[in-house]
Amino acid sequence: MQRIRNAIQLTGLSQGELADLYSYPAQLDAPWVRANFISSIDGAATSGGLSEGLGTPADKTVFLILRELADVILVGAGTVRAENYGGAHTDPPRRRSLYDRGLGGERDGAPPPIAVLTASASVEPGSRLCTDATVPPLIITTAAAPQERKQRLTDAGARVIEAGDIAVTPKALLRTLDELGLRRVLCEGGPHLFGEMLEADAVDELCLTTAPMLVGGAGRRISLSAHDFRTLMARKHILLDDDGTVLTRWVRRR
Numbered sequence: 001m002q003r004i005r006n007a008i009q010l011t012g013l014s015q016g017e018l019a020d021l022y023s024y025p026a027q028l029d030a031p032w033v034r035a036n037f038i039s040s041i042d043g044a045a046t047s048g049g050l051s052e053g054l055g056t057p058a059d060k061t062v063f064l065i066l067r068e069l070a071d072v073i074l075v076g077a078g079t080v081r082a083e084n085y086g087g088a089h090t091d092p093p094r095r096r097s098l099y100d101r102g103l104g105g106e107r108d109g110a111p112p113p114i115a116v117l118t119a120s121a122s123v124e125p126g127s128r129l130c131t132d133a134t135v136p137p138l139i140i141t142t143a144a145a146p147q148e149r150k151q152r153l154t155d156a157g158a159r160v161i162e163a164g165d166i167a168v169t170p171k172a173l174l175r176t177l178d179e180l181g182l183r184r185v186l187c188e189g190g191p192h193l194f195g196e197m198l199e200a201d202a203v204d205e206l207c208l209t210t211a212p213m214l215v216g217g218a219g220r221r222i223s224l225s226a227h228d229f230r231t232l233m234a235r236k237h238i239l240l241d242d243d244g245t246v247l248t249r250w251v252r253r254r
């Protein structure tokens with residue numbers, strides 16, 4: 001019997017070992033976009049309309065370490081609205097320790113900001129995104145979005161940035177993050193944003209959790225886009241948990 005290369009049992013891995021397994025490239029001179037998704041074995045990205053129903057303890061562990069390694073968490077407004085997104089609550093000592101090791105994190109232990117992409121600035125200023133966050137969220141939006149909405153978000157503590165006229169291209173989005181010095185990008189979806197970024201060849205890697213379940217219904221897959229295209233990926237590792245959860249890391253082939 002042959003062992004599968006790079007297949008690792010998750011149980012027993014320390015936080016430091018996990019951080020090493022998921023560390024971003026050491027020298028980044030441009031944003032590196034990592035997407036993180038969960039799906040059922042049969043490819044559903046949601047159960048009951050949300051990703052939450054798919055989660056497992058192993059997924060939660062990796063979800064948190066990915067947040068701790070990131071400079072910014074990028075998310076589409078559809079996901080923010082559907083999942084009532086709040087700010088990231090990462091572990092301050094771990095963020096400091098990652099910073100000290102040169103792996104990301106933050107010198108003062110602060111969490112990464114959530115950056116929401118929204119053409120229309122349709123995010124509620126009273127939502128958890130603004131009320132349950134220790135660092136101001138970034139609202140990356142357009143000149144065409146109603147001024148009043150942008151002002152209300154600014155008044156609620158968000159940092160509103162116009163990065164396009166009626167939409168924000170992936171290129172303009174990444175340029176904006178780069179200008180802010182946010183190069184370790186963690187994109188948490190949703191499928192429309194991921195599909196658009198993939199189609200623009202703007203995704204460097206995918207971390208995918210396969211939850212040990214089948215989900216009935218017509219749940220969508222993790223990427224949605226108008227066209228059929230292929231992006232070849234190379235497998236970096238597979239983590240296995242005893243409950244059947246499989247966590248894979250895929251990096252774009254160059």
Ligand SMILES: NC(=O)c1ccc[n+]([C@@H]2O[C@H](COP(=O)([O-])OP(=O)(O)OC[C@H]3O[C@@H](n4cnc5c(N)ncnc54)[C@H](OP(=O)(O)O)[C@@H]3O)[C@@H](O)[C@H]2O)c1
Binds near residue numbers: 038046120194
């Ligand atoms: N399985 C998973 O891991 C996972 C992860 C994330 C989400 N989800 C699920 O996916 C669903 C939501 O995903 P979704 O695909 O419907 O929405 P989404 O990708 O999160 O967000 C789409 C929205 O992003 C904004 N947007 C996208 N492209 C843009 C551009 N070029 N310029 C400006 N704004 C842009 C628009 O916001 P405006 O409409 O505000 O203009 C658009 O409506 C939820 O059910 C959620 O639970 C699953």
